Amino acid sequence: MLKLIKFLKPYRLIICAIVLLVFIQSLSQLFLPGLMADIVDNGIVSGDINYIFNVGLVMILVTLGGTICAIGASFLASKTAIGFGKQVRSSLFTHIQSFSLNEYDKFGAASLITRTTNDIVQVQMVVLMMLRMMFTAPLMMIGGIIMAVSRDPQLSMVVFIVMPLLVLTITVIAKKGLPLFKAVQTKLDKLNRVMRENLTGIRVIRAFNRIDHEQNRFDVANKDLTNTAIKVNKLMAVAMPLMTLLLNLTAVATIWYGSFRVDAGSMQVGDLMAFLQYIMFIMFSLMMVSMMFVMIPRAMVSADRVSKVLEVEPKIKDPETKNNPKKKKGHIEFKNVSFYYPGAEKPALSNISFSAKPGEVTAIIGSTGSGKSTLVNLMPRFYDVTCGDILINDVSIKDFSQKHLREKIGYVPQKALLFSGTISDNIRYGKDNASDEEVRHAAETAQALEFISDMKDGFESEINQGGVNLSGGQKQRLSIARALIRKPEIYIFDDSFSALDFKTDAQLRKALKSETKDSTLLIVGQRVSSIMDADRIIVLDQGKIAGMGTHKELMESSEVYQQIVFSQLSKEEIA
Incomplete structure (x- = not known):
């Protein structure tokens, strides 16, 4: 939670104004019971109507001033909390945009959406509550204790007996609530993931008649979240009545013991009434603290989830000194490039070396899982190479800013x-x-x-x-x-013609020749017929180059390429 406090810095002056308004409001509330005691003891008992009227007028003015301060504090607190939520959301979204695909995979889309929406709302609500109560509660409690002790130190012992019980209740509730709130947010992630998969995969689900299966998946996730939420609400349902009971018992104890003090002449009726008000202020301030403790555990879980995203340092960063040559060329060179996916035991690509020049078409072909898409995904730095280097215009892609690098590529x-x-x-x-x-x-x-x-x-x-x-x-x-x-200088077509019929495919390739004649083309293809005319064909097999050359050269030198060709084309077409 503390890690997100920095987002409140732009609102420092407003928070100071809130503190001032809350202070004035608290003073006005603490001042009223004393005035009421004076009316009872000095006005009603002696029958002095003018005194009652004058003090009553002061009470109205004090109440009016306190009300204005309360409204102002509430308005500024709401403005600050909403602005805080906006700042955190904006920073979180911007930070996520800087993630490489590794960081995206670590959290998952469903969890990132939950953290950007629901989790920030939870924190925002607590910030609003804390701005209103965090200053009010201590002021009211400390002020109430001082005023109560000043009225009757002996009767004040009631407060010091009840306060530890209330603090113990709050502590137990917070301790039991924290793991439950954490579980609620985790299970909300799971529910969002199931819902997202259902919506994005609706065609597949219906095509395979898996609607009932998906309904069951959703019901399980929904029931799991509901059961955990019910446990949380049961805990909260016990908390508030228990604290209200303690509050009422304190009031009864105060009146009971105070009646003996009045009867003995140790205190006046007005003082007892004022003392009872101060006791209520003290207990209400403790209840406000308890309400914060009820909401803070969930907000702490949410704040921790948001902070974990903000703390992630993107592995792919722009260089401190950006090398952005203006000369447009488009020359590509792979130098002994190897790449491992996070946690993988074997490389997805191993010792890949080739070069491609403007005006050339370089095609990449291979069986499923051979590393074709992985290879082209390294070009825009969606992932960084594990070993080796990729050069564009004789400059390592790591020496370009990511923006400038991607401006060179049409993907x-x-x-x-x-x-x-x-x-x-x-x-x-x-x-x-x-x-x-x-x-x-x-x-x-x-x-x-x-x-x-x-x-x-x-x-x-x-x-x-x-x-x-x-x-x-x-x-x-x-x-x-x-x-x-x-x-752009470089075009990357990652199996981008697979959904086109042969006629449209042929027309498109013909149109592309004149349009991209000054650019470098990398084409990942599945159809041999689509890449036969390429200037260079790279054959991948299990992440390694199994052949490189023109179609004619590969038909003579690469067994892997021959197998692919024979599986797709007839003898007449090959001839």
Whole structure:
């Protein structure tokens, strides 16, 4: 919790104002019982109406001033807590954006979403409560004790007997509540993960008639969360009545013992009434503290979860001295590159070395799991190489800023991902300031213009989240258009033509030749027919290069490539 206090620094002056307002409000509340005692002892007993009226008027003014201060403090506390939540959310989101895929994998999407939303809300609520109560409770308790002792030290012993019982109750509740609150947040993560998988995988679930199975998974996660939440609420349900009982017993004890003091002439009726008010202030302040202790354990768990994300140092960082040469070339060189996924015993890639130049097409082919996508994911530094180095324009990619490095690359992922918005918005994702003509040209080159023109609103047609209202081929073509509009030095096509028919594939490749003639192309392919004409074909097998050359050269020298070709093409096609 303390690690997030730094986000309150911009609100230091407002917090000082809250403390001042709360102080004035507390003084006004502590002042009122004394005035009431004076009315009873000096006004009502002697029948002095003017005294009652004058003191009563002072009480109204004091109450009015305290009310204004209370409203002001509440307003400023709410503003501060909401601003605090906004700052933490913004920082957390920005920090997550700097994560490599390793850090994403460590937490998982469902947990990161929960931490950015629910966990921050929990902390925000406690900050609001603490700003209002953290200053009020001590002031009221200390002030109440001083005023009570000043009225009757002997009667004050009632307070000192009850206070340890209340403190013990609060401690026991906090100790039992902390592990339960931690379990609630963990189980909320699990529920969010099940829900997210259900929503994103709805087509697969329905295709395999697994709706009942998913319903059972959700019910199990939901029941688990519910049972834990019920345990927490049972604990809280016992806490408040127990503390209220102690409060009422304290009031009864005060009146009972105080009546003997009044009867003996040791104190006046007005003093007893004022003393009872001070006792209530003391007990209410302890109850406010107990309410904070009830909510703080859950907020501490949430704050710890948020802090753990903020404490993660991204493994991939920009260099202190950025090497961003302006000359546009696009020369790529892999030097003895090896890569291990975190926790893996065997390398996903081992001793990969090759170079690619502008105007060349380098194709990568291999069986499933051979490391094709891993290789191209190292280029934009989604992961960092374990050994070796990757150079662009004779400069290590680690010496570029991540922004500048990725500006050089037009990346089309294996799974076409679109965002909610219009078609033109999605194409402009590659270049914010692209003109309408550039958008149209990119779509035309990607062979997407025909289906876009057939849509009701053309380029302004809405795309649903994830592009669910488009076919696989349409999504791939828009992803390609998004990369083309950047006009980068390097294009990476990670199996980006798999959903296209042969005719569209051929038209697209023909259009790409003129569009990308000055750039370097890396193409991950599954179809031999799609990569036969590449200037260089790299054959991967179990993370190692099993052959490299043109199609003709590999047919003579690489057994692995021959197996792939024979599995896909007939003898006539090979000939």
